[in-house]
Amino acid sequence: DTAVSQTPKYLVTQMGNDKSIKCEQNLGHDTMYWYKQDSKKFLKIMFSYNNKELIINETVPNRFSPKSPDKAHLNLHINSLELGDSAVYFCASSPEGNEQFFGPGTRLTVL
Amino acid sequence: QKEVEQNSGPLSVPEGAIASLNCTYSDRVSQSFFWYRQYSGKSPELIMSIYSNGDKEDGRFTAQLNKASQYVSLLIRDSQPSDSATYLCAVNPLYSGGGADGLTFGKGTHLIIQP
Numbered sequence: 209d210t211a212v213s214q215t216p217k218y219l220v221t222q223m224g225n226d227k228s229i230k231c232e233q234n235l236g237h238d239t240m241y242w243y244k245q246d247s248k249k250f251l252k253i254m255f256s257y258n259n260k261e262l263i264i265n266e267t268v269p270n271r272f273s274p275k276s277p278d279k280a281h282l283n284l285h286i287n288s289l290e291l292g293d294s295a296v297y298f299c300a301s302s303p304e305g306n307e308q309f310f311g312p313g314t315r316l317t318v319l
Numbered sequence: 320q321k322e323v324e325q326n327s328g329p330l331s332v333p334e335g336a337i338a339s340l341n342c343t344y345s346d347r348v349s350q351s352f353f354w355y356r357q358y359s360g361k362s363p364e365l366i367m368s369i370y371s372n373g374d375k376e377d378g379r380f381t382a383q384l385n386k387a388s389q390y391v392s393l394l395i396r397d398s399q400p401s402d403s404a405t406y407l408c409a410v411n412p413l414y415s416g417g418g419a420d421g422l423t424f425g426k427g428t429h430l431i432i433q434p
Contacts, residue, residue, distance in 0.1 A: 241421055251363065251407065253421025264421060298362055306351055306411065308422060310362040 211235050212311035214299050220317045221289055229284045229314045231299030239263070240282035241300040241308065242274060251298070257282050286316075294318045322346075323410050325425035333433050338395040340428050342408030345389070351411040352384055353422065354393045356404045363407055367393060398432045405429050 212233045221227055233240060242254040255274040256263045262274065271287045282299060299311040322345040332338040340354075351370055355363035369375045369382040369391065381394040391410075395402055409422040 243421070248426070249357075249405065250426050251424040253423070256421050266421070307353065307365055307368050309365060310355075313362050 212299055212301055212309055214297075214311040214314050216314060217312065218315050218317075220319065222319055223289055223291060225289050226285070226287045227289060227316070228286070229297055229299075229316075231282050231284070231311055233280055233299075233301040233309075233311075235301055235303070235309065237301040237303045237309075238279065239302050239304070240276070241302070242282065242284050243298040243300060243310075244268075245296040245298060245313075247295070254297075255282075255284075289316075289318045291318050323408055323423050323425035325406075325408050325428050327426055328429040329431050330428055331431045331433055332398050334398060334400060336398055338398045338402065338430055338432070340393040340395075340406050340408075340430065342391045342393075342425055343389055344391070344408075344410045344423075346410065346423075347389065349386075349389075349410045352382070352391045353409040353411070354380075354382060354391075355407040355409060355424075356402075357407055357427065358404045395430075400432045400434050403430060403432045 215230045239258045241256045243251050245251045254268050257276045273285045276282045294317050296313045296315050298313045300308040302308040324343045354367040356366050357363045367382040369384045372384050375382045379396045383392045405427040407427045408425040411422050
């Protein structure tokens with residue numbers, strides 16, 4: 209059984225487009241996160257959600273917006289995509305905000 | 320600003336030897352520490368967590384924490400070629416039981432186990 213899943217696995221799109229990445233966890237965890245891993249493999253927190261409430265919001269552009277329809281899902285919407293948005297985006301979840309378990313990642317390429 | 324420092328490597332270790340990976344962190348209030356393994360093209364996989372000073376052992380892995388020195392390490396005994404990966408050190412300022420801070424990651428150490 210997949211614990212944290214993401215779709216799509218690969219996403220190739222043109223600059224200026226709007227896209228979404230979906231994330232689901234079946235672990236019953238309270239908190240979910242989005243991380244960005246850039247071309248140099250540096251992994252950085254973007255957002256976290258705890259019981260559908262945004263807890264932290266790092267200094268990411270407001271073109272990025274997380275949306276959580278329920279505790280098991282945290283989707284990432286990106287508007288007006290730019291070249292610099294190309295990266296691997298990881299969803300993660302954790303019980304009580306501690307040990308975090310990652311999804312398989314979505315490789316976004318903006319052309 | 321929270322920072323986590325790791326030597327990027329590559330760290331080359333012969334098969335069967337002990338691999339030693341090190342990490343320092345800047346935020347003194349940090350309470351939770353994690354080691355993740357990431358194979359190329361894959362997602363980070365949690366291999367160790369440690370919350371108290373001292374050593375924590377799990378199979379071939381031992382995590383060591385020294386909060387006074389703001390230092391955490393990972394030892395891998397009897398290294399295998401399958402241990403070749405990037406090892407990410409991560410820090411969370413909150414102790415288990417609450418909060419939703421994201422982890423602050425180091426840039427990772429690339430470990431190569433030579434057969």
